[in-house]
Amino acid sequence: MTDKPLSGRKAQAARNDKLILEAAQEVFVADPEAPIAEVAKRAGVGISALYRRYPSKEDLVRKLCSDGLARYTELVREALEDEGDPWEAFRAFMRGVVSADTPSITVKLAGTFTPTPDMFEAGVAADALNRALIVKLRDAGVLREEVENGDLALVTESIASINLGSGERTRELRLRALELYLEALRAPGAAPLPGTAPSEEEMGARWVPKNVKE
Missing domain, CATH: 1.10.357.10 (Tetracycline Repressor, domain 2)
Incomplete structure (x- = not known):
């Protein structure tokens, strides 16, 4: 039995989350003091999309x-x-x-x-x-x-x-x-x-x- 594919909206959310976490590791490893907006920019997602998933930098x-x-x-x-x-x-x-x-x-x-x-x-x-x-x-x-x-x-x-x-x-x-x-x-x-x-x-x-x- 195979897993059901994610719906369009859920699939996009999953892709965004992956991009955000990859960008966060790059950004914060290079500069732990960097603002969370830099992560959104590096990930290529809107800041609102990031905040919906991670309400604060500490959460991320x-x-x-x-x-x-x-x-x-x-x-x-x-x-x-x-x-x-x-x-x-x-x-x-x-x-x-x-x-x-x-x-x-x-x-x-x-x-x-x-x-x-x-x-x-x-x-x-x-x-x-x-x-x-x-x-x-x-x-x-x-x-x-x-x-x-x-x-x-x-x-x-x-x-x-x-x-x-x-x-x-x-x-x-x-x-x-x-x-x-x-x-x-x-x-x-x-x-x-x-x-x-x-x-x-x-x-x-x-x-x-x-x-x-x-």
């Missing part, structure tokens, strides 16, 4: 981050459930994260909005999957023992800072850099790692809105 940013988290969760679950070569599954997972560019959303937009309880729950679930994947990789003897969840986040976030030339050239350079990091992550490692991995508290603190005072 929240949706963008929620979708990014959902995509990340999908990727880590695929790696965890992969029954093939553990290292190749991990490599595919890391490449998927870099290609989806979800780390850029975290780096640029964490702390700019108030996450919903559902988002916090989704984050906890993703964290549990991350930790399970690390255990699987360690048990297989392919990931160096010192590597923790926070280390992987910092690796992908560091790679997200690469932005040279065209979009395709940037993607190529990011994937090249990833291969260098993967060699450092693979067991047994050439030398012990200095210091300790970032804690869950350190990583989570970034999501507290910056205008919230203790």
Whole structure:
């Protein structure tokens, strides 16, 4: 049984939503302070159409981050459930994260909005999957023992800072850099790692809105 095609109006709304979210990621990753009108302009939709779907910039940013988290969760679950070569599954997972560019959303937009309880729950679930994947990789003897969840986040976030030339050239350079990091992550490692991995508290603190005072 196939899904019924959307009606003309619903199909247009779906297309507009896709254009808005794609434009929002481009605009806000480049400049988190950009006005929401810039997103409408980049998406090629009227500002009224955007506001009907997202009444405020915070609503739009929240949706963008929620979708990014959902995509990340999908990727880590695929790696965890992969029954093939553990290292190749991990490599595919890391490449998927870099290609989806979800780390850029975290780096640029964490702390700019108030996450919903559902988002916090989704984050906890993703964290549990991350930790399970690390255990699987360690048990297989392919990931160096010192590597923790926070280390992987910092690796992908560091790679997200690469932005040279065209979009395709940037993607190529990011994937090249990833291969260098993967060699450092693979067991047994050439030398012990200095210091300790970032804690869950350190990583989570970034999501507290910056205008919230203790």
